[in-house]
Amino acid sequence: MSSGALATIVAGMTTGSALPAEGDSFQAPTPEEFYQPIFHIGSFVVTRPMVLTLIAAVLIGTWLVLSTWRMTVIPSKGQHLTEQAYDFVRNGIARDMIGSHDFLKFTPVLFALFLYILVNNLFGSMPFTNFPAMSRIGMPLGLVLIVYVLYHLAGIQKRGLAGYFKFLLPPGLPKALAPAIFLLELMTFFITRPLTLTLRLFGNMFAGHMLMGVFILGGTYLVGSGNLGLMAAGVGSFGMGALMQALELLIQALQAYVFTMLAASYFGGAVAEDH
DSSP states (O other): OOHHHHHHHHHHHHHSTTSOOTTOOOOOOOGGGGGOEEEEETTEEEEHHHHHHHHHHHHHHHHHHHHHTTOOSSOOHHHHHHHHHHHHHIIIIIHHHHOTTTGGGGHHHHHHHHHHHHHHHHGGGSTTTOOOGGGSTHHHHHHHHHHHHHHHHHHHHHHOHHHHHHTTSOTTOOTTTHHHHHHHHHHIIIIIHHHHHHHHHHHHHHHHHHHHHHHHHHHHHHHTTSOHHHHHHHHHHHHHHHHHHHHHHHHHHHHHHHHHHHHHHHHHHHHOSOO
């Protein structure tokens, strides 16, 4: 939901101005709500996701510095929380997906990805922000490009350029099948993986926030319709919005985990000893 739509709802709660006038029809939120600029600096456009991703980076950086500034054997609450988050990524994702031999060098980037995606996703359920930055496809695409470059570089560094492409073919494969399998593996490594990783995160954040907008804006419209039946349906719409909000919190955390886990699996595949 856009900041303008949210402001309309909040204003309507206090002044009644958001209630539909007689003869007005319900206007459902549209994808354009996600792409409204905040302001311009000359020809440069500053959008809501740009601001939120910057805020997320500042918040995460500040938290990590403050919570680890004076580390002690008996950790403070902040240090303990940071250590638990790091341990979750280190042992629950990196070690499990990459293996004990190579996981440590990938853990910092996986930890950063997990925190960054999680905070930006949770912005979609927080007051004032009320927007998941990853619902703008350019944001997950930028993170996927980082993963894409790193796992190819890791594979090339381990095997050399020729060896990396040779690695795409399983050992013992009949020569007649080699060209077709090579093309399929090439498409998987260079096209399918980054595409699906981008669309999974973007699609879940975009669809969830759009549904929240439909339930809340629809409920506002129905409650203000003046028809008792529609008003009752509006209350039900608000109830569904509340349930969706709880589900959305789960999805926001889950998508941060899934993205990080898949990135770790790609890193692990790139440096694996066997195909």
